[in-house]
Amino acid sequence: MTQLALVIDLNVCVGCHACVTSCKEWNTSGSAGPMPDDNPYGADPSGVFFNRVQTFEVGTYPNTQTIHFPKSCLHCEDAPCVPVCPTGASHKREKDGIVLVDYDKCIGCKYCSWACPYGAREFDEHSKVMKKCTLCVDRIYDDALPEVERKPSCVMACPASARIFGDVHDPESDASKKIRDNNGYQLMSELGTRPANHYLPRANKR
Amino acid sequence: MHPAFSVIFFTTLAGAGQGLFTALLLGQVYELSEPGVQYGNEFYFNGGVIALVLLTLGLISSTFHLGHPLRGWRAFSQWRTSWLSREIIALPLFMASVFVYTVAHFMEMSFTATLAIGFFGMLANIGLFICTGMIYACLKFLREWATPLTVINFVIFGTATGFSVAAVYAGVMGPELVKPFAIIALIATVLGLITRGMVLSRNAELRKNPTTTVQTAIGIRDPNIKQRSMGMMGGSYNTREFTHGAKESFVQNIKPFFMLMAFVIPAVLHSFALYSDSVVLFAAALLIHLIGLIAERWHFFAQVNHPQNIYYQTVG
Numbered sequence: 086m087t088q089l090a091l092v093i094d095l096n097v098c099v100g101c102h103a104c105v106t107s108c109k110e111w112n113t114s115g116s117a118g119p120m121p122d123d124n125p126y127g128a129d130p131s132g133v134f135f136n137r138v139q140t141f142e143v144g145t146y147p148n149t150q151t152i153h154f155p156k157s158c159l160h161c162e163d164a165p166c167v168p169v170c171p172t173g174a175s176h177k178r179e180k181d182g183i184v185l186v187d188y189d190k191c192i193g194c195k196y197c198s199w200a201c202p203y204g205a206r207e208f209d210e211h212s213k214v215m216k217k218c219t220l221c222v223d224r225i226y227d228d229a230l231p232e233v234e235r236k237p238s239c240v241m242a243c244p245a246s247a248r249i250f251g252d253v254h255d256p257e258s259d260a261s262k263k264i265r266d267n268n269g270y271q272l273m274s275e276l277g278t279r280p281a282n283h284y285l286p287r288a289n290k291r
Numbered sequence: 292m293h294p295a296f297s298v299i300f301f302t303t304l305a306g307a308g309q310g311l312f313t314a315l316l317l318g319q320v321y322e323l324s325e326p327g328v329q330y331g332n333e334f335y336f337n338g339g340v341i342a343l344v345l346l347t348l349g350l351i352s353s354t355f356h357l358g359h360p361l362r363g364w365r366a367f368s369q370w371r372t373s374w375l376s377r378e379i380i381a382l383p384l385f386m387a388s389v390f391v392y393t394v395a396h397f398m399e400m401s402f403t404a405t406l407a408i409g410f411f412g413m414l415a416n417i418g419l420f421i422c423t424g425m426i427y428a429c430l431k432f433l434r435e436w437a438t439p440l441t442v443i444n445f446v447i448f449g450t451a452t453g454f455s456v457a458a459v460y461a462g463v464m465g466p467e468l469v470k471p472f473a474i475i476a477l478i479a480t481v482l483g484l485i486t487r488g489m490v491l492s493r494n495a496e497l498r499k500n501p502t503t504t505v506q507t508a509i510g511i512r513d514p515n516i517k518q519r520s521m522g523m524m525g526g527s528y529n530t531r532e533f534t535h536g537a538k539e540s541f542v543q544n545i546k547p548f549f550m551l552m553a554f555v556i557p558a559v560l561h562s563f564a565l566y567s568d569s570v571v572l573f574a575a576a577l578l579i580h581l582i583g584l585i586a587e588r589w590h591f592f593a594q595v596n597h598p599q600n601i602y603y604q605t606v607g
Contacts, residue, residue: 102522105522124525129525129526130524130525130526131525131526131527132525132527133527133528134523134527137521137522137523138522139518139520139521139522139602140518140519140520140522140607141505141509141511141516141517141518141519142516142517142518142519143511143513143515143516144513144515145515151519152509152511154509156522156602165430165432167372168369168372168373169372169373169374169375169429169430170369170373171365171366171368171369171373171375171376171379172362172365172366172368172369172376173365173368173369174365190362190365191358191359191362192357192358192359192360192362192363192365192366193357193358193359194356194357194358194366194375195356195358195532196373196375196426198528198532199292199430199433199597200430200432201599202432202503202597202598202599203598203599203602204529204533204597204599204600204602204603206528207527207528207529208358208528208532212358213358213359214358214359270510271510272507272508272509272510273503273507273508273598274507274510275502275503275507276432276503276598284509284510286510286511287511
């Protein structure tokens with residue numbers, strides 16, 4: 086069984102937010118319709134994003150490190166957002182393990198977002214449905230694109246190659262090798278959600 | 292969590308309707324045990340109408356929580372896995388049972404027939420209580436909810452409200468039932484005080500021993516980790532849906548407020564009312580209990596510290 090996922094290398098992420106903006110650009114103009122921004126130039130802006138880059142300071146001064154930490158849906162293998170959905174709109178694809186929301190079936194009850202411990206889902210107040218990272222499902226299978234571009238938009242945008250896209254169930258994939266060789270780990274592993282996305286730790290941290 | 296008033300009113304009103312229906316059915320059972328006693332179809336019919344009104348108001352309130360209420364029918368499909376889907380099946384099933392029960396009394400069907408319909412309704416009622424509670428209790432990462440106490444409290448609070456309504460109603464309509472209804476309301480209110488107190492002390496313990504921390508959230512073991520930026524300067528769904536937005540002092544003060552208003556004062560008033568047979572006191576007990584219960588339900592949501600909040604600590 087295929088499980089597509091992202092592997093994020095914290096050694097090389099420079100926190101430039103290129104993945105954030107390219108994600109927004111691709112998905113706002115993609116098949117799922119706009120990702121709204123409210124009051125974008127006002128005092129209290131708000132908007133829907135599938136991907137964020139956060140920054141953490143680790144250690145005690147002067148021995149501190151700045152960790153830039155991209156966060157999007159982790160496409161959990163045991164996704165807690167799926168069984169709670171009352172309509173079946175929130176689903177995990179058998180074919181490639183991508184967790185998706187069928188925006189035509191979603192009743193906007195927000196229950197799936199309560200069940201997700203990572204805050205990976207964002208409610209669209211305009212179309213009144215729950216939205217989330219699709220792993221650019223409308224890119225990665227697009228035959229019209231050259232094969233090297235059949236990757237999520239965030240992966241294409243990353244100038245440091247901090248994001249590796251691949252099948253984490255295929256031991257020979259680049260993503261699996263990176264996880265294996267660099268002690269790739271999962272977020273909140275104590276919760277048993279088995280995220281498909283992995284993170285590669287800083288070489289001197291962990 | 293952000294307390295949504297649609298869900299606060301839904302759970303409070305549906306609980307009242309469920310408790311009232313239980314009271315009516317118990318009235319019929321009481322008739323069985325006391326030969327010669329009869330309260331008449333009108334008593335059950337009017338009571339059934341009140342229960343239906345409460346449930347309908349609750350149902351209408353709940354639809355305000357949905358982005359697309361007209362797609363609600365789709366929610367019947369996932370009963371195999373989703374407690375919310377099960378609740379959305381149980382609610383109309385229960386409402387239909389109450390409707391048939393009420394109509395049966397209107398048509399003056401036989402005592403046995405109405406009782407049989409009532410018992411079927413009671414099964415749906417129990418199912419609805421379990422579904423409502425399990426919607427919250429099944430979310431194992433939300434540790435404040437992931438306890439049998441969540442389900443138990445929905446049953447106890449619904450019983451307390453419903454029997455308080457029933458005591459007032461019987462006080463106006465059929466005096467013999469006031470005492471049994473009021474005694475059950477009193478017991479449920481006192482039990483509610485105990486079980487809600489257990490939840491409060493459990494929450495205090497949970498806060499001392501977090502299992503999910505910023506270390507597990509980003510996977511770095513260093514004890515000193517501070518977020519410097521959540522990745523945005525403005526707000527988002529993540530900063531609104533999972534926080535209550537009230538001051539910490541408000542959250543602290545609402546605890547004694549709802550414990551007094553929902554349980555202590557109504558229990559005292561019920562005791563006095565039982566002693567003096569005063570409908571006004573029963574009504575006062577019900578009103579204060581309802582105000583307290585709405586505050587309780589606000590806190591029920593606000594008390595949950597969602598793990599995703601770890602990722603949204605610092606604007607930047």
